[in-house]
Amino acid sequence: MGVFGLLGSGNLGNDGSLEAVLGYLRAEHPRAAVDALCGGPEVVASRYGIPATRLHWYRGEYRTASRLGAIAGKGLGKLVDVFRTAAWVRRHDVVIVPGMGVLEATLPLRPWGFPYSLFLLCASGRLLGTRVALVGVGAAPIRDRPTRALVRLSARLAAYRSYRDTLSRDAMRATGVDTARDGVYPDLAFALPTPSAAPSPGTVCVGVMDFHGGNDDRARAEEIHRRYLDGTTAFVRALVADGRTVRLLTGDACDASVVEAILDAVDSPLVTASAAASLADLMKEMAAADTVVATRYHNLVCALKAGTPTLALSYAAKSDALMERMGLGAYCHPARDVDADRLLDQFRSLEKHAAETRRTLADRNEEAARQLDRQFADLTTTLFPSSPSTRPSTARRENR
Missing domain, CATH: 3.40.50.2000 (Glycogen Phosphorylase B;)
Incomplete structure (x- = not known):
């Protein structure tokens, strides 16, 4: 085999x-x-x-x-x-x-x-x-x-x-x-396996990605990356302004550069980076969070599997399809055009409906x-x- x-x-x-x-x-x-x-x-x-x-x-x-x-x-x-x-x-x-x-x-x-x-x-x-x-x-x-x-x-x-x-x-x-x-x-x-994790009230996990667009976007790769990074950084800065603890997560070794860029731009003890080395580690982090905002497809899978209210920075139709399948189709935001203000509005709506969302995810996971x-x-x-x-x-x- x-x-x-x-x-x-x-x-x-x-x-x-x-x-x-x-x-x-x-x-x-x-x-x-x-x-x-x-x-x-x-x-x-x-x-x-x-x-x-x-x-x-x-x-x-x-x-x-x-x-x-x-x-x-x-x-x-x-x-x-x-x-x-x-x-x-x-x-x-x-x-x-x-x-x-x-x-x-x-x-x-x-x-x-x-x-x-x-x-x-x-x-x-x-x-x-x-x-x-x-x-x-x-x-x-x-x-x-x-x-x-x-x-x-x-x-x-x-x-x-x-x-x-x-x-x-x-x-x-x-x-x-x-x-x-x-x-x-x-x-x-x-x-x-679904992890059991100690709760960390108020924590928001933000899963980032070294995103440069798709196979057909090579000519615009740097522009797409800059817009993604700027929008995500502005969103993290807004969370910190609200006094929220932010945990930056990755899904591939190449994502470390995005984490470093955000940490440099948002100089705050409220923002830290995870050293998760496996999907199980990521899932534990997400299970302990109040909310997850993530880009990579398997970051989304981890958050949804953990039953945590999740918002997708969607870079492909597969992310939208996954969110729809898990009952969270309304909580998708385009990774190619991250608008920090609109993303923050979606985030607040997700948190407002957190209890209902957790029940939905429990049913969909079963x-x-x-x-x-x-x-x-x-x-x-x-x-x-x-x-x-x-x-x-x-x-x-x-x-x-």
């Missing part, structure tokens, strides 16, 4: 999806030997206790190649990875890609980066008879033709697909992928847990048909 993706690379949401799938495998298939082909093998091996192999042969894969040697190294790496990926896939009966937005380009993405790696995985699986499962993944319309082609081929070659929202399934259907048998379930991170039970039962039936499972075998895919 293999798991595949940009895991252990600093993105806490990706690692949370891995943790959820490992929890399922250890509970339902404890004899399965699991290893990973991933972005951060040292982190995955030490944190999750499974053997892990580096995703790319060329170690400078994610550094900009400007010198001839680096360009040649990247090019050679693409060829070597064909054989490395196939050799790894061949050792497995099943490979799971756990969640993540592997079929989207809502953030800057090059076709020869992860889309190429995913295509190698799915093509190798089809050629070598290894079942590749895209489990609870995100998808979105992609304008760039090479990226769209690789994503479409990867999806078609996979033996199993399920999505974290109907927008994702619709996006794949629009590319020509037959999604008639593909299921839709809540994000895998909703399967993680339903999400039931749906994810069906997701894992479906996965067992499809990928491990001869393996006994403690989950109901009659479970059907959600929202077919």
